[in-house]
Amino acid sequence: MSGLRASPQRAYPRVKSSGMPRRQFQTDSSGPATSRPACNEKTSSLWHEVELLKGKIGMQKTIVNSWNEWDPLKHVIVGRADDCHIPPDEPALEAKIPEDSDMRGQWGRRPQDTIDRANALLDAFAAQLEKRGVRVDRPTALDHSVPVTTPDFHTESQFGCMPPRDVLLTVGSEMLEATMSYRCRWFEYLNYRPLMQQYFDEDPNFRHESAPKPRLTDKDYHPDYLSDKIGVEKRLQWTAEKFFVTTDEEPLFDAADVLRFGRDLVVQHGFTTNLKGIEWLRRHFPDHRVHAVNFLGDPYPIHIDATFTPLRPGLILNNPQRRLPADQRKMFEANGWEIVDAAQPAHNAPPPLCYSSTWLSMNVLVLDPKTVCVEKSEVYQAEQMDKLGMEVVEVDLRDAYAFGGGLHCCTADVFREGGCEDYFPNM
Ligand code: ABU
Numbered sequence: 001m002s003g004l005r006a007s008p009q010r011a012y013p014r015v016k017s018s019g020m021p022r023r024q025f026q027t028d029s030s031g032p033a034t035s036r037p038a039c040n041e042k043t044s045s046l047w048h049e050v051e052l053l054k055g056k057i058g059m060q061k062t063i064v065n066s067w068n069e070w071d072p073l074k075h076v077i078v079g080r081a082d083d084c085h086i087p088p089d090e091p092a093l094e095a096k097i098p099e100d101s102d103m104r105g106q107w108g109r110r111p112q113d114t115i116d117r118a119n120a121l122l123d124a125f126a127a128q129l130e131k132r133g134v135r136v137d138r139p140t141a142l143d144h145s146v147p148v149t150t151p152d153f154h155t156e157s158q159f160g161c162m163p164p165r166d167v168l169l170t171v172g173s174e175m176l177e178a179t180m181s182y183r184c185r186w187f188e189y190l191n192y193r194p195l196m197q198q199y200f201d202e203d204p205n206f207r208h209e210s211a212p213k214p215r216l217t218d219k220d221y222h223p224d225y226l227s228d229k230i231g232v233e234k235r236l237q238w239t240a241e242k243f244f245v246t247t248d249e250e251p252l253f254d255a256a257d258v259l260r261f262g263r264d265l266v267v268q269h270g271f272t273t274n275l276k277g278i279e280w281l282r283r284h285f286p287d288h289r290v291h292a293v294n295f296l297g298d299p300y301p302i303h304i305d306a307t308f309t310p311l312r313p314g315l316i317l318n319n320p321q322r323r324l325p326a327d328q329r330k331m332f333e334a335n336g337w338e339i340v341d342a343a344q345p346a347h348n349a350p351p352p353l354c355y356s357s358t359w360l361s362m363n364v365l366v367l368d369p370k371t372v373c374v375e376k377s378e379v380y381q382a383e384q385m386d387k388l389g390m391e392v393v394e395v396d397l398r399d400a401y402a403f404g405g406g407l408h409c410c411t412a413d414v415f416r417e418g419g420c421e422d423y424f425p426n427m
Helices: 045-056 091-096 112-131 188-202 231-240 275-284 326-333 358-362 379-387 398-403
Strands: 004-006 073-078 106-109 135-137 168-171 174-177 207-210 258-261 264-268 289-293 308-312 315-318 338-341 365-368 371-375 391-395 411-416
Touching: 073 112, 073 365, 112 135, 112 391, 112 398, 135 411, 168 258, 168 411, 174 188, 188 207, 258 308, 264 275, 275 289, 289 326, 308 365, 358 379, 371 379, 379 391
Parallel strands: 073 135, 174 207, 264 289, 315 338, 371 391
Antiparallel strands: 004 106, 073 411, 168 174, 258 264, 308 315, 365 371
């Protein structure tokens, strides 16, 4: 394949063997109309009216505000496939790539024709959103061929900027740059810095935050968790025991391991997010309840968004091969949430040179509690959405999956209407 190279010698050791109960925070209409409510503060209905009015009169200035995965989406970032690379081997990345994957043993810039095709699909998706009244911004791609070198590690190339969801976590008026856990993704936030600067200039309430950059030394990874063929059974046993490739040396998290449910953040503990990362999030968002979850049955647990997909208050899709364990379902059951098995993917295998599983079928983008973007070829998922009462917007994206994921992955929220609500009053 043009541009791709054989993997270099590894520098790390090899393995040896809707009618929901919900409570809105009390309103104090005497508060200033333009100050942003924090999650522990009063959500002002007047504030919302002002924001809505601004939208109606067509103000293009940025307002960063998004508390959940389903409120009406008005402003979003859509990624680009520009200069996307398959990075060289490194511990965390290698653990994620299935043993029989066509990606094993090669790295380098992806072929230009595939980049062009993925960009055409991402551009068309952006245009579809704009037609529906959603403002769309795009990242400014770095030269991803530039190696990443710090005092602690070196890797020969970067990755890309197709999946902003992996890097940027929007909670209310804050956008938080995740630590990331792959060395090749250490500088990925820079693709989004021009937008962060613009938002900072345009929105006086925008909080631009960055989690502590991790050192990503060899201590961050279990040395016996690498590429040799240990088999899926062994991988499943390890993940059931919560023995993941990453250690708890320092806080690590990818933003795509976090789902936002108003006052509650649900975070997957797995390959890309460790317990210290979850603890860091807990301390960083003191007004939220932060819940660590694990899903049995996923041999490569990275990112929660092909496993657990909230569609609207009270309704979540769960990957039937990665069910939430009974003890972790309690908070949902106690608050009237229904967790339904997602439909089967339409494909038996991911597209070529793709990191993700076939379960990108459920990696959907909710536009509002009644409308959802589903990948065009995922006919079973679309059918299920229809039965669940959702209007389905078909989006052609499969040929872009290899660049970092599906419809949820390739977007990051900037503005959704609505405030911080408590969807789990019975804890
Ligand atoms: N970024 C979501 C990928 C998860 C999966 O491969 O199933």
